[in-house]
Amino acid sequence: VHSDSAFGSSFTADTKSSIRKRFAPRSGEQFKIGPPFDTTTLLKPVFLGATNEALYPILRVRIDRGFDFVNNEWIGYKRNYFTLVSTFEFKNKGFDIFRQETFNTIATNNKPARINFFAVNITSICCDDNLEIKLVQHTAKREHGSQNVPSICAIVPGEIPSHEIIKVSTNIRNPNKILQFSKFFYLDSKEYSKASSNSILSTYPQGSISTVVRYDRMQFASPFHHRSPTLNNKYFRIRIELLAYLSDGTSTIIAYSETPPIIVRGRAPSNYLKDVVISKTTGMTSSSPPQS
DNA sequence: TTCGACACATACGT
DNA sequence: GACGTATGTGTCGA
Numbered sequence: 001v002h003s004d005s006a007f008g009s010s011f012t013a014d015t016k017s018s019i020r021k022r023f024a025p026r027s028g029e030q031f032k033i034g035p036p037f038d039t040t041t042l043l044k045p046v047f048l049g050a051t052n053e054a055l056y057p058i059l060r061v062r063i064d065r066g067f068d069f070v071n072n073e074w075i076g077y078k079r080n081y082f083t084l085v086s087t088f089e090f091k092n093k094g095f096d097i098f099r100q101e102t103f104n105t106i107a108t109n110n111k112p113a114r115i116n117f118f119a120v121n122i123t124s125i126c127c128d129d130n131l132e133i134k135l136v137q138h139t140a141k142r143e144h145g146s147q148n149v150p151s152i153c154a155i156v157p158g159e160i161p162s163h164e165i166i167k168v169s170t171n172i173r174n175p176n177k178i179l180q181f182s183k184f185f186y187l188d189s190k191e192y193s194k195a196s197s198n199s200i201l202s203t204y205p206q207g208s209i210s211t212v213v214r215y216d217r218m219q220f221a222s223p224f225h226h227r228s229p230t231l232n233n234k235y236f237r238i239r240i241e242l243l244a245y246l247s248d249g250t251s252t253i254i255a256y257s258e259t260p261p262i263i264v265r266g267r268a269p270s271n272y273l274k275d276v277v278i279s280k281t282t283g284m285t286s287s288s289p290p291q292s
Numbered sequence: 293t294t295c296g297a298c299a300c301a302t303a304c305g306t
Numbered sequence: 307g308a309c310g311t312a313t314g315t316g317t318c319g320a
Contacts, residue, residue, distance in 0.1 A: 025313040026303035080314060140312060143297070171312065174306065217313090222295065267294075272315070 021278050031167040034063025034082065035074040035259040037240065044244070044254045046090075049102030049114070056091040059120075059257040060159075061240045064166040066218075067262065074262040077271070078226070081138070084215040085166055086120050086240045087158040088255075098156050099195040105244050105254065114247040116203035118254070120213045121152045121243055124220065127235040127261050128228060134221035140171065142217075150215055152243065154204055156187055158211025170216065185212045203247070226266040235261030 023029040037059065046055040066082025067074050076082060090097065107113035124133040139145030161169075161184040169181040187209040195201040201209070220236075228234050239258040245251045265271040 022314075024302045024304095025315080026301095026311085027314095028304080030314080077314085081312095142313070171305070173311090177305090267315095269316095 023278060028167060031065050031083075031163065031170075032068070033163055034065070034067035034076075034084075035069075035238075035262055037061040037257040037259055040088075040242075040255050040257045042255045044105045044252055046115070046244070046254060047104045047112070048097065049104050052104075055093065055103070057088050057242055057255045058091055059086060059088045059240055059242055059255060061086040061257055062160055062163070062166075063238070063259075064163055074260065075265060076220075076262060077265050078220050078222070079267060081217045081219060083166065083170070084122065084218065084238070084240075085160055085212055086122075086215075087155060087160055087212045088118070088120070088242055089157040095157055095191075098199065098201055099191065100199050102198065103200055103244075105246070105252065107246065107248075107250075107252070115200065115244040116247050117154050117200065117205065117245050118156070119152050119154045119243045119245060119251070121241040122150050122213075122215050122218070123239050123241065125237045125239055125258070126224075127237060133224055133236055136219050136221045137215065138217040138219065140217070150218065153210055153213040154245075155210045155213055156201070156204070158187075160212060161185070166214075185210060185214060187211050220264050226264060226268075233263045236264055237261060 040057060040059045042056065046057060047053060048055060062085055064083045064085065066080055067076045069075075103115040104112045105115055122135060124135055125131070126133050135150055137148045137150045165181070165184055169177075169184070172178055172181065192201065226234055237258040237260070239256050241253050242255045243251050244254045
């Protein structure tokens with residue numbers, strides 16, 4: 001098997017040669033499902049307010065752009081975007097409990113604490129030292145726009161839209177289309193009217209409530225080192241956290257789910273050797289200029 | 293080496 | 307089909 005260690009997230013392996021094939025920046029082929037997330041790790045108990053019944057959150061997460069599975073490893077590129085969507089549910093429970101119930105957890109003082117709302121956060125961890133690696137989120141304007149810390153997003157249980165929905169709903173501007181796709185990401189307003197006035201829904205932040213968090217145009221922040229001192233690849237994990245915001249204004253991490261170790265290639269020219277662009281219009285390929 | 297900045301190319305949405 | 311946009315990556319120079 002030839003080495004295709006130089007294949008990047010926008011590349012597809014060519015097993016017949018050592019030349020990698022690259023899709024154009026705006027090609028739909030840039031969308032592909034990334035590394036799977038492991039089963040949810042519970043950090044804090046969650047109880048129904050009325051009955052104290054224990055609940056078990058399950059985080060649903062999918063990466064839809066930015067990672068390739070090559071030679072048994074998940075590889076992303078620091079210069080390229082990745083896209084991630086996430087939601088959660090409670091095991092064996094429907095949405096009804098959000099319309100009718102309140103939720104508690106155990107605060108740091110060991111006393112029950114009322115949960116006002118749940119939220120999702122994204123972070124990354126270096127496998128060597130378990131330290132956090134910062135992520136940034138760009139706008140579509142990239143360097144001409146703002147660069148933000150990815151936001152913590154209040155959320156209620158929902159269903160992750162299909163990979164295809166994520167692909168076709170990216171970079172939509174037409175207001176009618178935006179409206180059409182909003183049902184995949186936001187709670188229908190009918191759900192509010194059906195809700196009990198003292199359910200957890202009434203303590204969510206004002207405004208539309210997300211059923212799915214979408215992290216678009218994500219990148220690993222610089223600077224960080226891509227290689228360990230031994231020059232081996234460094235490994236990272238992307239982690240999604242489920243947070244509970246409590247009635248006293250504090251928040252606590254209830255649970256998390258994360259990827260297996262992934263490699264994030266840096267900007268070194270050696271990571272971009274020998275590539276061939278596939279043109280959709282001409283079907284021809286063109287080589288990049290020789291590296292010196 | 294690494295980075296920010298700018299440049300180019302090309303498929304996408306309208 | 308024209309036009310503006312979004313994004314992978316080539317390149318320069320600190």
